[in-house]
Amino acid sequence: MICTVNKEISFVSNLQRGDLMEQIQLYKYVSKEYDERYYFNGSEENTDIEKTLTDFIYKYEIRSVLELGCGTGYWLNILYKLGLRNLLGIDGSKYMLSVGKQKYGKYLKFLKANILKSDFKLGKYDLIMCNYFLSLINFDEIDNLLMKIFSIDSEYFFIIENTTFDECINSQTITLTEKWGNKIIDISYFVYRAGELIKKIENVGYKLIEFTSINEDVVVYIFKKRFKNNKGE
């Protein structure tokens, strides 16, 4: 069922079954305006998320962070400003990465890869972040991706994500029409209901340790591993 919501959303995809080629095409148009649209100065939403992220980083003494689907690197740069130096962002779109490299390339490390296909031989990170990324992963692929994430040597998992709107009781594919540059694009994305997403992530071996509702659409989830590996050992 498609649930149509009559308001602007704050992230996008026009993925058909997680096809990265489509994603790359889409982000070609999105990348030029992305930061301007979502990360303009003084947004209350971003200020609140930044505070939640900062408190978490200090409280759990996080020193190294891997962001999957890092886009233009906005959140990694926030961490750099907090003093963290072991930071890596992975993204499949060369367009998003080139914006990130232009802005922060002197001190942030970026890697281009299709996260659904990579085998994650990446070393150890205190934290993995997925910000506005899981909603680009279709319902058939999310469980495999979560298992992959769990297999990375890392204790904490931090997620910023749009959650379902009031009109949608369950996780939904939502399709909207958006304008990026001079392109009008029909955009579908996978919105996970908070309870369902938590259950999926806990099923692979994490435990939810913090849940912060930033506003009516955006949630920050923080998980910690219950086990060291995905065999429950």
Ligand SMILES: C[S@@+](CC[C@H](N)C(=O)[O-])C[C@H]1O[C@@H](n2cnc3c(N)ncnc32)[C@H](O)[C@@H]1O
């Ligand atoms: C909505 S943006 C979020 C960017 C950033 N995390 C942020 O919070 O601003 C989603 C990003 O996920 C990337 N992405 C989507 N599917 C991917 C995949 N399979 N492999 C790698 N990157 C992917 C897109 O290229 C895009 O840059």
